[in-house]
Amino acid sequence: MSQTDTLTQPRREAGTFTARRRSRAGALGLLAALLVLAVLISVCTGAMAISLPELAGIVTQQLGMEAAYPFEEHQKIIFWFMRLPRICLGILIGAGLSVAGALLQSLFRNPLADPMLIGISSGATLFAVLAIVLGTFFSGLLGGLLGSYLLSFAAFMGACLAILLVYQLSKVNGRSQITTMLLAGIAINAFVNALTGLLISMANDEQLRSITFWGLGSLGGATWTTVLTVLPFIGLTLLYMPRLAKSLNLLALGESQAAHLGVNTTRLKRQTILLVTLTVGASVAVAGTIGFVGLVIPHIIRQAFGPHHRLVLSGSALAGAAVLTLADTLSRTLVAPSELPIGVLTALMGTPVFVYILLKEKRYTHD
């Protein structure tokens, strides 16, 4: 029909296409560079400093080459068995929580949606607290090591059960409604928090300390085992999320509009919720609840690079990884030799940023 088109001829033609892809690659490149920088800072800083030449020496030797620069043996041990697993865990969890936040915000079409909001984190917390409180009875039975695995397992199950309950509650006429789901999440959240409070009121002092520590989050338990434990869960989300980008863009138009444009909204909801639960469940299981990352990072990325999900999801993953790596570096160095809980740091850093974003958005809608 284009031949007979008599209205205004398009002024702007193609060519914008390649430019757009280039700017997207540029944005991701920038964020990747930021992550590399964060990792280098984190590797080199700590109670035992490792300089960049020493780091090069450790890495080249491990690769089977002649060590490029001299270093001390205990630096190598600290690097391989303390810093690197901790950094890897920080990257995975930071990326996972940010992507989970971005996914939920898009699914609920609500910029304030967060894994904390719909009961995933609180479900995990309830079961973890349950494991800590009841754990004392069983600890003789199971032994310390198994006990700590039990805690992670319980947290993961708690996350899954909470979201399953929310999902079932939100079904109206056999179809899950997004707004009902948000409300069901808030209700379950309140209920689960009350149960957690009940358990805490029954806990003894030692249990209280471990509950508090766990609730504030920490990457202190990082080993290669924990890294490998969460890798499949978070890795699955990171690999699968590009496939959801287009559908999530369409969901921004509205649920029925997305369906008109070919999205199977039921499947999209299930996939998103499943990925978020696996990611957040695994994160909370090994590192406790770390707030604000999932809420703030996607906001910053959208502000900086626009709302297209192909960029929001990958950008959030990179930025979240960088931010959590830096936050963890601070958490283990600020009050060394003791550690600040990382959840405290992310909240302290995240709140002012979030308030700034809110003020800026308010200005922008008033113009």
Next chain:
Amino acid sequence: MIEVNNLSVSLGGKELLKNVSFRVRPGQFWAIVGPNGAGKSTLLKVLSRDLAPSGGEVLFNARPLAKYQNQELAQVRAVLSQHNQVSLPFKAEEIVMMGRYPYHEHEPTDADYAIVHRCLAKVEALHLADRLYPTLSGGEQQRVQLARTLAQIWEVPQGYLLLDEPTNGLDLKHQYQTLHLARELAGRGYGVVAVLHDLNMALHYADRLLLLSKGSTYAEGTPAEVLNPAAIEAVYGIAVQWVTPAEGGTCFIMPQPDFQPISL
């Protein structure tokens, strides 16, 4: 062809549509008219599969609507809904590009961009391409959404366009332009179904009219047949007359001079 056979819809024990039947052939522009609560939007929701009928059936090109995958339907018909709120700061151009999503796996091609710009030009919104959608006025947003639906079926030979009050929020010129565009598309073989409030618009632009009253078909046929003063008074409860301008041309519908909207 869209075939609607004995369609009934009940929601919460209330019957919203009763035994409605009609056929939309390629090249026809159907307007659905009727007073508030007559079931116009409900009917359009069933056609766009937002709502499942409780009785009867809808066939799309001889195949039951319920048997389609969303993706297949997206490539034969586009829907302009009544409410189109988008809170994420997408550019107008990106919103229109979403109409092309059913046709590309990952990245839009240059051809997709060309279609997007052509459709924006069609609704006189090309100058809005780089503006953020949430900052546009209601009428501008409506035009961008119309461009999005156009982009979706731009290359479909006998596509269908379902429009729920497409002139909502538009200024006078763009109201006429929108209906002119719907008329033009029908002339090129598209099937267009639009819910319209303005009877004069329906009279001037549509080929066929479906007049609904309390969920049932009151009349069906050409605009001139359906919109006779007696029918309008029976359905809308207002006495009207057809007026032909002194200088000739098409006549229009207006209330009787002595009409009192509310007796105090």
